[in-house]
Amino acid sequence: MIRSGIRTMASVASKENTKVINSGLILSRIPIVTPDLTEFEKKYYNYQSELEKRLMWTFPYYFYFRKGTLAERRFLKAQKYPVSKQPGVWYPKGIPDIRQNRERRSKQDVILPKEQEDINESLEKISRPVVPNPRTTKADETGDLTSLERKLSRTLYLLLKNKTGEWEFPTFQLKEDDALLHLNAETGLRTLGGKNINTWTVSKTPVAAYENNNGSDITFFIKSHILGGKFDLQENDTYSNFAWLTKDEVKNHIKTDYFNKVDCLLSKV
Amino acid sequence: MSKVFVRFKRTQPATAAILHAQKMATQLSVITASRKAPRLLKLRPEDLIRHQTVTKAWSLFQAEERAEQEAQLRNQYQSTLDAVELLQKISPRLYKSVTTPDNNITVFPRGGLRTPTEYPPTIVWRYQIKPN
Numbered sequence: 001m002i003r004s005g006i007r008t009m010a011s012v013a014s015k016e017n018t019k020v021i022n023s024g025l026i027l028s029r030i031p032i033v034t035p036d037l038t039e040f041e042k043k044y045y046n047y048q049s050e051l052e053k054r055l056m057w058t059f060p061y062y063f064y065f066r067k068g069t070l071a072e073r074r075f076l077k078a079q080k081y082p083v084s085k086q087p088g089v090w091y092p093k094g095i096p097d098i099r100q101n102r103e104r105r106s107k108q109d110v111i112l113p114k115e116q117e118d119i120n121e122s123l124e125k126i127s128r129p130v131v132p133n134p135r136t137t138k139a140d141e142t143g144d145l146t147s148l149e150r151k152l153s154r155t156l157y158l159l160l161k162n163k164t165g166e167w168e169f170p171t172f173q174l175k176e177d178d179a180l181l182h183l184n185a186e187t188g189l190r191t192l193g194g195k196n197i198n199t200w201t202v203s204k205t206p207v208a209a210y211e212n213n214n215g216s217d218i219t220f221f222i223k224s225h226i227l228g229g230k231f232d233l234q235e236n237d238t239y240s241n242f243a244w245l246t247k248d249e250v251k252n253h254i255k256t257d258y259f260n261k262v263d264c265l266l267s268k269v
Numbered sequence: 270m271s272k273v274f275v276r277f278k279r280t281q282p283a284t285a286a287i288l289h290a291q292k293m294a295t296q297l298s299v300i301t302a303s304r305k306a307p308r309l310l311k312l313r314p315e316d317l318i319r320h321q322t323v324t325k326a327w328s329l330f331q332a333e334e335r336a337e338q339e340a341q342l343r344n345q346y347q348s349t350l351d352a353v354e355l356l357q358k359i360s361p362r363l364y365k366s367v368t369t370p371d372n373n374i375t376v377f378p379r380g381g382l383r384t385p386t387e388y389p390p391t392i393v394w395r396y397q398i399k400p401n
């Protein structure tokens with residue numbers, strides 16, 4: 001029993017020596033804005049919102065604006081009133097059915113009186129108009145692939161270009177005998193991209209394994225998210241360039257069999 | 270017989286009661302449908318068919334999305350399973366380290382992942398991390 005046990009241990013150890021184990025890192029920047037809607041989604045949401053407006057009860061303005069106040073006067077002045085029913089008049093679009101200043105056959109447009117607009121007002125002023133930031137950034141316009149601010153609506157993945165000119169996920173060889181996959185990937189990332197990076201490794205379990213063509217070289221992928229800081233490629237012998245890419249761009253950059261391995265791990269949003 | 274006049278004694282309670290009643294009436298009218306409900310939506314047959322087509326298309330679209338997502342989850346699970354099995358063959362030490370539960374790593378990061386919003390924040394990305 002003991003002898004056979006020793007033999008298996010020895011055989012496993014020799015097997016381990018023949019293969020080079022790497023830990024790969026799928027480092028993602030999660031989307032900052034909500035996903036872009038498809039044309040169909042846009043149309044469907046518009047249809048639903050119009051239906052809802054058509055079926056909406058008349059807006060009870062008297063509840064929000066007290067009678068005889070300036071606010072009420074401003075509100076009433078801003079409204080567009082429907083055509084009222086007069087005796088002896090022919091209406092091509094049907095006889096008006098008006099109740100509480102609302103045409104009951106169609107949706108009601110509640111128009112809010114416009115405040116005076118001045119976009120250049122200082123940020124300290126709390127009553128300034130709300131102007132949303134654009135969903136596309138400068139990095140999108142210049143096509144800067146190394147920026148973390150590009151494609152805000154998509155998940156970005158860190159790809160590195162090695163000296164042979166091929167793109168791949170950051171890959172680090174396990175050198176020490178007691179090295180762990182996820183720790184090796186984390187320290188590797190920091191030696192490669194500087195210490196000014198904050199990441200969260202989701203799990204220490206590898207999510208995929210990729211064997212190189214000859215099978216002597218195996219990469220186990222660990223998933224991680226970047227939370228802050230940035231990847232700043234340091235001087236090194238393995239990689240020459242880096243890029244933050246969406247799934248579609250990753251597909252164009254890496255080999256097909258490599259992509260097929262990680263296809264299900266990358267988010268399409 | 271002398272009269273004693275007390276200012277507003279006659280009028281004030283009556284006004285307050287009216288105001289209160291008016292307020293109640295306004296509040297009730299806000300939550301009831303009377304005089305506020307639009308006309309019933311009467312669709313012509315072709316409009317009804319159009320509506321049903323739109324609804325059906327949407328449910329199909331969502332079913333496709335769901336199926337795609339489920340397939341992706343299945344593939345992810347299979348991929349993890351394959352990787353761990355391969356690790357078991359190659360390196361029992363790493364296999365053990367990977368399959369031993371360790372709660373530290375799954376702790377959600379403090380102040381961590383930001384929920385996507387419709388428009389980006391003014392500072393899109395923080396390039397300087399706080400030193401620990």
